[in-house]
Amino acid sequence: MKKTVVKEIEDLSKDIAGTTGFLKIERGVDPAIVEADWQSLQADGFVVMKNLIPADQCDAIKSELLGLLSHKGRNAFEGLKTQRLYATLTKTRVCDELALHPRILALLDRMFMPNYLLSQLQVINILPSEDAQFLHYDDGFYPPPRPRPPLGAASIFAIDDFTTTNGATRIIPGSHKWGDRKPGENDxxxxxxxxxxxxxxxxxxxxxxxxxxxxxxxxxAVTVQYCEPWLRQQENYTLGTPKSVVAKLDPQLKSLLGYSILPPYIGMVDGVHPLRVLEGE
Ligand SMILES: O=C(O)CCC(=O)C(=O)O
Incomplete structure (x- = not known):
């Protein structure tokens, strides 16, 4: 998203809260793949990335996550026959790699301003005889009207095969460009x-x-949602993730949780970078 630049504000970027700057990570993904993913995203609104993680990793993720799931959803959105796990990053490390998958981060690097954030990371287990969830778009809780660029983005990792009968996510290709309308009979x-x-x-x-x-x-499935760094995250990670857990995380994940800033001041703590406070400087 383009913004009007006020040079005096930009000049503050290296000041006060901005001292730690951005994590500059080389994703190591073939630029032709990133370009093709980007083109699909622009044209169709989505991209399916086949076999991003190996089957045995899925099995390990599944055996860990099934032990953490318990109750079913509370309403039609969560699904009355669906199990969901929130605050996943406080409970297991098996999803960290999914949140940091380089092919996905390479796309996010193009979509959003630097130091974009994790908005939520959720496990979704749709049980037999669950009804279809109502169709929706994920950043609809942010008020700017459509059509507009996305303010958030999501991956959904299939930990089981997604089939025509077991609850595979239903999608409407091209619907990312819609204005203020809902799916109709012909969609x-x-x-x-x-x-x-x-x-x-x-x-x-x-x-x-x-x-x-x-x-x-x-x-x-495991779904990982991200948002622009100037928006409020759905999950309050800086309050919800114990410091003992944060200490063990990859620096990129710390940044995604909110131990990062959008210079000069968004995300600061008492005028300084949140990492300095986390690390007790
Ligand atoms: O589980 C899925 O396939 C999609 C779920 C979803 O879109 C949501 O809960 O926001």
Whole structure:
């Protein structure tokens, strides 16, 4: 998103809260792949990335996550026959790599301002006989009207195969460009069928929803949502993640949680960079 630059404010970027600057990470992803993903995202609103993580990693993730899931959802959005895990990063380390997948971060580097944030990281286990979730777009809780660029973005990692019958995410290709309208009779939602270990990635303006599970097995997914660094995150990570947990995290994950700033001042603590406070300087 382009902004009007006020040079005097820009000049403050290296000042006070800005002293720690940005993490500059070389993602190591073939630029042709990033370009192709970007083009799909612009044209269709989504990109399916096949086999991003190996099947045995999915199995390890699944065996850890199933032990952490318990109650079912509280309403039609969460799903009355769906199990969800919030505050996932305080409970397990098996999802860290998903949040930091270089192919996804390479796209986010193009989409958002530097030091974009994690907005939520959630486990979604759709149980047999669950109904389809209502269609929605993820950044609809931010008030700027559509059409507009996405303010957030999400990946959904298939930890089980996503099939036509087990609750694969339903998507409406092209719906990211819609203005203020809802899906109508002629807007067909199609299942994002993909083998386990794959992920679908889309911007926050893209219409989608969980599918009905008509199979006899659960469908496990991990979804990671990100947002612009000047927006409030859905999960309050700086309050919700114990400092003992934060201390163990990859520096990129610390930054994503909110131990970062958008210079000069967004995210500061008492006038300084939050990492300096975290590390007790
Ligand atoms: O589980 C899915 O496939 C999608 C769920 C979803 O879109 C959501 O809960 O926001």
């Amino acid at each position: 067909k939602a199609v299942p994002a069928v993909m083998p386990k270990g794959s992920a679908i990635f889309y911007g926050g303006t893209f219409w989608h929803g969980g599918g009905a599970n008509e199979s006899d097995a659960a469908r496990l």
